[in-house]
Amino acid sequence: MFELLHSKVAEKISITEAEFDLCKSLFTPKKLRKKQFLLQEGEVSRYTIFVTKGLLRSYTIDDKGVEHILQFALEGWWTADMYSFFTGEPSLFNIEALEDSEALLITRPSWESLLQQIPAFERYFRILIQNSLIATQRRLMETMSETAERKYLNFIKLYPASVQRVPQHMIASYLGITRETLSRLRRELAAGKSSA
């Protein structure tokens, strides 16, 4: 249950066994069934989530009722609505399991206590968030400059594991295109690939 967290943390910072024991005590394991929610729009995001098994998605729903996926979180990934988690404001996001999953949850007070007692975690989260920011900036620039086809091709290159496990219409929603467009685009890619 905690081995994955341990190895992920140890990739970026070095901590002692005793420190990791303390760390463990601050998380609550949680099992999730497919389609179960960890957070729904309007609620305050009480937890930051580390996925140990399965696959979650975080997404918003716009005024027209269309879903927009911010993130897929597979095993070893973190997810949360950071805004709501840190401000205590109601969240605009939903976090939902796409498969039966297992996660480790940490509350805001426990998280603060973790940073205070093991300052190296300040560094760990800085690095984590930094990488996430770099990736999000990349995605933003791509969203503004690339065609639907290139966005899809980048996606399957970058997240091959997700392509296998996530339904197509959710990939479309992550890319900011409709399921129909993705479907057509895949047909053309398949047709073009063999003849080209």
Next chain:
Amino acid sequence: MFELLHSKVAEKISITEAEFDLCKSLFTPKKLRKKQFLLQEGEVSRYTIFVTKGLLRSYTIDDKGVEHILQFALEGWWTADMYSFFTGEPSLFNIEALEDSEALLITRPSWESLLQQIPAFERYFRILIQNSLIATQRRLMETMSETAERKYLNFIKLYPASVQRVPQHMIASYLGITRETLSRLRRELAAGKSSA
């Protein structure tokens, strides 16, 4: 020159005078003329930049030659190509002064030394990057779900100072729309405002 940096840092963490003196010694002040570049595509981003006066922009140029603005950085803001700065890989971004400006530059080694000698800066940058990530995620979701008009209205609400100082076609490029679309949209807003 350093007062702005001091007050910005003090907003998030508490540091002593001696610590801030050390901090100061790690930055190099730099004056920039309008249109001068601090970073050009293909170069490695050697500095992280704190703007003390004026206004910078960071942007990419896509295959079709179209510019896409990632960020405007006014007084008190940080900017950099974080990816290039941390990996040493060539940058895809350009950073350019839009007005005569002044900035404080810190190199990677100095930055590492700052974090090591004053661990509270680890926390400072974590908070900074975290807020930046939250804002970028918001912008990404907005880019995917809102119309050109609403993106513009959000922008002027969020960055009224930039609206005054940045040419319209650059705001368009930040929003991911063309200057023509922005121009038309503004006309309609101006027309609608008085009659509505």
Next chain:
DNA sequence: GGCTCCGCGTGATGTAGATCAATCCCATTT
């Protein structure tokens, strides 16, 4: 067996915003 839910594919049609091409304005420069 039939029913319902989901995900996927596909055709016909609609549209926000892009592209192309002028024109105009205004502040500098010479």
Next chain:
DNA sequence: AAATGGGATTGATCTACATCACGCGGAGCC
């Protein structure tokens, strides 16, 4: 005062993608 150059506007046309509408097949359930 003419020339230059950056910025904004405006009209005509184009297009990538959305929308609408429908049908198909498989998985789970009664």
